[in-house]
Amino acid sequence: MSTILRAFDIVVLLSLFLDSNSNACDSLDYNAREPTPDSAIMDRSTNDSKGQLEDLMTIEDFERESEKNTEPKIWRYVSHGAGIGQTLKRNCEYFQRYLFRPRVMRDVSQLDMGTTLLGEHINSPICVGVTTAQDKMHVDAELATAKASRAHRTCMVVSTWSSVSMDDVATVEGLKWFQIHPFHHREETTRRLVTRAENCGYKAIVLTIDSRVVGREFGRLMSSGGFGFTPLHELPNLKEFGKIEYHDPSASWEYVDWLKTITNLPIVIKGILTAESANEAIQHGADGIIVSNQGARHLDGMVASIEALPEVAKAINGRCEVYLDSGIRRGTDIIKALALGARAVFVGRPILWGLACGGEAGVDRVLTLLEDELSNAMALCGVAKVADIDNSLVRHDTRPHVSKY
Ligand SMILES: Cc1cc2nc3c(=O)[nH]c(=O)nc-3n(C[C@H](O)[C@H](O)[C@H](O)COP(=O)(O)O)c2cc1C
Numbered sequence: 001m002s003t004i005l006r007a008f009d010i011v012v013l014l015s016l017f018l019d020s021n022s023n024a025c026d027s028l029d030y031n032a033r034e035p036t037p038d039s040a041i042m043d044r045s046t047n048d049s050k051g052q053l054e055d056l057m058t059i060e061d062f063e064r065e066s067e068k069n070t071e072p073k074i075w076r077y078v079s080h081g082a083g084i085g086q087t088l089k090r091n092c093e094y095f096q097r098y099l100f101r102p103r104v105m106r107d108v109s110q111l112d113m114g115t116t117l118l119g120e121h122i123n124s125p126i127c128v129g130v131t132t133a134q135d136k137m138h139v140d141a142e143l144a145t146a147k148a149s150r151a152h153r154t155c156m157v158v159s160t161w162s163s164v165s166m167d168d169v170a171t172v173e174g175l176k177w178f179q180i181h182p183f184h185h186r187e188e189t190t191r192r193l194v195t196r197a198e199n200c201g202y203k204a205i206v207l208t209i210d211s212r213v214v215g216r217e218f219g220r221l222m223s224s225g226g227f228g229f230t231p232l233h234e235l236p237n238l239k240e241f242g243k244i245e246y247h248d249p250s251a252s253w254e255y256v257d258w259l260k261t262i263t264n265l266p267i268v269i270k271g272i273l274t275a276e277s278a279n280e281a282i283q284h285g286a287d288g289i290i291v292s293n294q295g296a297r298h299l300d301g302m303v304a305s306i307e308a309l310p311e312v313a314k315a316i317n318g319r320c321e322v323y324l325d326s327g328i329r330r331g332t333d334i335i336k337a338l339a340l341g342a343r344a345v346f347v348g349r350p351i352l353w354g355l356a357c358g359g360e361a362g363v364d365r366v367l368t369l370l371e372d373e374l375s376n377a378m379a380l381c382g383v384a385k386v387a388d389i390d391n392s393l394v395r396h397d398t399r400p401h402v403s404k405y
Pocket residue numbers: 077078079091129130131132133159160161179208270292293294295296297325326327328346347348349350352
């Protein structure tokens with residue numbers, strides 16, 4: 001049995017390396033590439049070249065370019081997925097399984113990409129997902145990301161592990177949510193973080209529930225040293241707590257019940273991939289859920305987020321807002337996610353690649369690119385308003401597929 005499994009794994013690996021489809025998740029093939037030599041890595045404080053940014057026409061361009069500007073270990077930490085990268089690749093490729101059913105002869109001269117997130121207006125359904133290590137991509141870190149997010153009038157989610165304190169990020173205007181995990185010592189840690197976020201003006205709490213233990217490769221990468229990562233207890237949001245154990249693998253839905261008692265902010269649950277968990281999230285008072293496999297960073301072999309979305313959206317049936325992250329690399333991905341039930345999408349790695357390529361201007365360019373691609377796709381599909389995007393716009397391609405997962 002184990003020989004069969006091993007042979008199967010080899011076939012899967014080979015097929016991944018031989019895949020000729022160019023897409024941003026071909027970063028998986030990094031395993032086959034030589035790392036960028038240190039001498040070729042640009043100084044993160046001087047990589048703000050506008051001219052160079054204008055030459056970057058796709059998220060794939062940003063991915064490639066960012067590798068030149070980033071220390072190899074950091075780039076791997078940001079861009080790799082767990083295991084053999086099966087789900088990392090699937091997150092992007094599964095979008096290809098949905099095909100458009102465009103409408104014709106509709107007035108698309110004026111496009112409206114605006115929408116709302118928990119009642120707050122945003123200019124487009126493209127939001128900035130929660131990520132760490134921003135100071136490793138650019139010296140301005142979250143401040144650069146927040147400024148670009150403000151310029152696009154969208155929502156940014158700030159991590160507990162952010163490299164700039166939540167208070168300082170909050171000084172940049174714009175809609176922001178604060179992300180936490182179900183931490184141990186909830187009274188001392190979670191309650192204080194949530195109260196602080198409320199006082200700083202964050203508009204929702206995002207509770208990440210899918211990584212109460214970290215993935216094996218992720219853990220190994222983190223503990224292999226040499227990253228120059230700030231130890232957790234020295235991070236600006238956590239300094240006040242000292243050296244404590246954060247992750248609480250015993251946390252259950254009761255944690256959400258408790259969270260609801262300590263804040264009036266809406267609670268958005270991040271990391272749902274099934275109808276069962278979606279229903280439980282609703283029973284425990286979720287105001288929004290993010291269909292997410294955390295960009296396939298911890299567990300390999302999961303369903304792609306876009307694959308899980310129809311099941312989750314059907315189960316939720318309008319009882320709370322549904323968003324999606326993991327694998328968004330182009331405007332057509334966004335329109336497909338909206339058609340399948342997401343109200344908005346959150347973008348992870350592309351924001352970090354943008355940051356590495358040009359700080360605020362790099363993130364600005366990534367958001368502009370995705371907005372341009374979305375508006376172009378909307379016009380070509382015959383929809384003038386984001387609100388008009390519905391399930392009838394796509395169909396699932398049920399043919400045996402040539403892509404390998
Ligand atoms: C470098 C990095 C750091 C991340 N840090 C967090 C985090 O602190 N909390 C969290 O809930 N998700 C975190 N994520 C996951 C993202 O929020 C998001 O789920 C994922 O990146 C989406 O997939 P994408 O990168 O394909 O867009 C991180 C992702 C990356 C790449």
